[in-house]
Amino acid sequence: PGREMSPVGEGLGMSEFWLHVWMRRVAVIAAHVIAFGLTVLISLLSRPGTSEYPKCLSLLIYLLCLTEGILLFSPEGTPFCFKARRGKVRLHWFIQALALLAAATGMGFMVASKNVSERPHLATWHSLLGVGTLAANVLQAACGICLLFPKLLKLSPPRLKLYHATCGLVVYLLAIVTVVSAMFSDWFQAAVKGVMWYAFPLLPMFPALVVMNQITNAYLLCKKITT
Numbered sequence: 352p353g354r355e356m357s358p359v360g361e362g363l364g365m366s367e368f369w370l371h372v373w374m375r376r377v378a379v380i381a382a383h384v385i386a387f388g389l390t391v392l393i394s395l396l397s398r399p400g401t402s403e404y405p406k407c408l409s410l411l412i413y414l415l416c417l418t419e420g421i422l423l424f425s426p427e428g429t430p431f432c433f434k435a436r437r438g439k440v441r442l443h444w445f446i447q448a449l450a451l452l453a454a455a456t457g458m459g460f461m462v463a464s465k466n467v468s469e470r471p472h473l474a475t476w477h478s479l480l481g482v483g484t485l486a487a488n489v490l491q492a493a494c495g496i497c498l499l500f501p502k503l504l505k506l507s508p509p510r511l512k513l514y515h516a517t518c519g520l521v522v523y524l525l526a527i528v529t530v531v532s533a534m535f536s537d538w539f540q541a542a543v544k545g546v547m548w549y550a551f552p553l554l555p556m557f558p559a560l561v562v563m564n565q566i567t568n569a570y571l572l573c574k575k576i577t578t
Contacts, residue, residue, distance in 0.1 A: 414555070
C-alpha cells in the first residue's frame with residue numbers, strides 16, 4: 352500500500368521500474384558490443400590467409416547476423432529503434448538471409464578444405480553441430496515464410512509466431528554451442544593461449560542470455576496463444 356505501481360503491473364515502485372529498464376538496456380547494448388567485438392577479435396586472431404580463416408569468419412558473421420536479427424526487435428538498446436514494425440521485419444529478413452549466406456559459404460569452404468586434404472567429413476562434434484544448426488535454420492526460415500501467408504495456409508498467426516520464436520531461440524542456442532565448440536579446436540587453441548582462452552568460451556554466453564530473455568518475455572511467457 353502507498354507504493355506506485357509500475358506500468359507492467361508487477362508492483363514495483365517507479366524507481367525500481369526505471370532501474371530495471373536501464374539494466375535491460377545496458378544488457379542489450381553489451382550484447383551488441385560483445386557480438387561485434389568477438390567477431391572482429393577472433394577474425395584477427397585466426398591468422399588471415401590460412402585455410403581456417405574463411406570458415407572462421409563465415410561462422411562469426413553468421414552468429415553476428417543472428418544476434419542482430421533478433422535484437423533489432425528489442426525495445427531497449429537496439430540501433431534500429433526508430434524503425435516501424437514493418438521496417439524491422441524487412442530488415443530482419445535481410446539480416447537472416449545474410450546469416451544463411453554466411454553459413455552456406457562457410458559450409459562450402461569446409462567441404463572444399465576436407466576434399467583437398469582428403470580428410471573425412473563430419474568427423475568432429477563441431478562439424479556435426481554446424482550441419483545441425485544450418486538444417487534447423489533452414490526450417491526456421493521456412494516457418495518465417497509461412498508467417499507471410501497465414502490465411503493461405505490456414506494457420507493461426509499468434510501460434511505460428513510462437514513456433515517461429517521458439518525455433519529461432521533453438522537455432523540461436525545451437526549456433527552459440529557451435530561457436531564455442533570451435534574454440535576447442537587445435538587451430539584456435541594455437542591462436543589463443545593461457546588465461547585469455549578461458550574467457551572466450553564465456554563471451555558468447557552473455558548475448559545468448561539476452562536473446563533468451565527477450566524471446567521468452569515477448570512470446571513464451573507473456574503472449575496468450577489463441578486457438
